[in-house]
Amino acid sequence: MVNGEGAFPSLALALLGLVRDGARHGYAMYREWNEPNGLGAVWRIKQSRWYALLARLEASGYLTSTVQPQGGRPPRKVFRLTPAGRDAYLQWVRSPVEHGRQFRLEFLAKLHFARQEGPGVVADLIDRQRAVCRGWLEEQQAHMAEASPEQPFLYLVHRYRAGQVAAMLDWLDACAGMPDRYAASV
Amino acid sequence: MVNGEGAFPSLALALLGLVRDGARHGYAMYREWNEPNGLGAVWRIKQSRWYALLARLEASGYLTSTVQPQGGRPPRKVFRLTPAGRDAYLQWVRSPVEHGRQFRLEFLAKLHFARQEGPGVVADLIDRQRAVCRGWLEEQQAHMAEASPEQPFLYLVHRYRAGQVAAMLDWLDACAGMPDRYAASV
DNA sequence: AGAATCATGTAAGGGGTTACATGATTCG
DNA sequence: CGAATCATGTAACCCCTTACATGATTCT
The missing domain is CATH 1.10.10.10 (Winged helix-like DNA-binding domain superfamily/Winged helix DNA-binding domain)
Structure with missing residues (x-):
């Protein structure tokens, strides 16, 4: 230091x-x-x-x-x-982001530059991030199962987070399915 | 001051x-x-x-x-x-939160205390927040339509945000549909 | 006897925002 | 002739985090 x-x-x-x-x-x-x-x-x-x-x-x-x-x-x-x-x-x-709160800014930034590095880098990044997100989703679902009976508020919190992560996964799938030279069509 | x-x-x-x-x-x-x-x-x-x-x-x-x-x-x-x-x-x-980034912490905090104020306050809060979220969703969809042809990255950004907002709306619907004395069942 | 709890804080430092500074150049 | 652009920054302030301080009491 x-x-x-x-x-x-x-x-x-x-x-x-x-x-x-x-x-x-x-x-x-x-x-x-x-x-x-x-x-x-x-x-x-x-x-x-x-x-x-x-x-x-x-x-x-x-x-x-x-x-x-x-x-x-x-x-x-x-x-x-x-x-x-x-x-x-x-x-x-x-490398994928490690916390959900980094997705909004940092993952999008990574994706932006990954596109300039070429389609292979993009595909890799998306795949690795998908794996991380699946982990988050499982965590939240586990928390939901634990919190369910006596802690309704906690249950709602984890359900909210699970929903956000699921939306990230959907979006990642859409990104992966999208051709890199997307410009012309759609 | x-x-x-x-x-x-x-x-x-x-x-x-x-x-x-x-x-x-x-x-x-x-x-x-x-x-x-x-x-x-x-x-x-x-x-x-x-x-x-x-x-x-x-x-x-x-x-x-x-x-x-x-x-x-x-x-x-x-x-x-x-x-x-x-x-x-x-x-x-x-009052509902005005920016998506406030949802994760601040809206959940509001909901927590609204539950202590009673079911009427909860229902109102959720309704008002739903209206705000619908506005966000429309904004993002408008941006998607604009960005589509020449700016693929911007399109993805707005599609991401739209997905997050849609997940918030789903969750708000689930909250509204949930009985306030939720503790016993499920 | 040692650990956790009770019940307050202060100090230092890092990171970010807002505002301000400068001074020539090109645009309308 | 005024406004925006070019091209750098500095200074002050706010917010938050981390670390440290205190000193009795109750728990194990």
Whole structure:
């Protein structure tokens, strides 16, 4: 715990996806993130925080930067992945989320970048996440069985969660069944 | 904005529910919260934060406290609702949540206390929340229709959200269809 | 005798949001 | 000529989590 260490909010690793195929400066990454079909609709980040996250990723050794001066304008800070950054990114984009509350933002982010890695990566990710979700569902169903008689409120809580997880599984099935070049039809 | 003002994290109003029918000291409220059929399973609060929340609710004028000394032990701080606190609590417990992300914790908390207010309050709350959820569903479906052709990722995002909302609606229907004295059967 | 319970808190630190700062350039 | 864009950030504040503090009492 000397410097620049400390557990990372895993969602921040998503930003690495923007430089997976080449160097870009912070502002350009920010614009790409907020493009109509980008992740901005899922996870909104303010500019000030954006730059702070990039700085942290650099401090953690996942990004390096070089400064490009340009007449008049503030100089661009161009980022690229370090080998450690590439490892962390690939590990991140291929692994399912471990808690239901991460699905809403983080799994969607993973899926977004997995699509850019190719159909194989997408299929793998969805399969692994399905397995995790099936585990959640079983847990909740077990809790429902336990809570049923004397604890009606607890029963409702677990039934709610089970329903949410079941909807995730349906959606994952739909994603898996959808051709990757989905654009033309439907 | 003189003192003790500032918008409240609405979930904190749930704590007021513990003194809705009489005065209690902080530790007793904490134990009740964490009873097997209590809210502790839904929203876990550490002791240190618990006392901080109570202090804030008092500073905001929703609670008043009187100190009860007792031999040897630290004195109990007994809280009761102020009129403003009762208003805020009743308003809170009767109104649906406005964002999907509040459902998981806050709506369940509202439901928990609504059950203690009686079946009429429960039925009202569920009805109002159903209306709100139907609105969310329509929104997401509209987004799906818009995003469909050129933005496959956005389409998936909105389809995911629609699925989650649909599951909420199913669950609300199940809650409404469930007799309030559900304990004995099933 | 040691552990859990009773009954309060304080202190430090991490993470995020909001607001503010800068200063040239291109667009309408 | 004013507004939006380009391209970076810093500062202050709030919320929450984790860790630590206290000191008698009842349970095992």
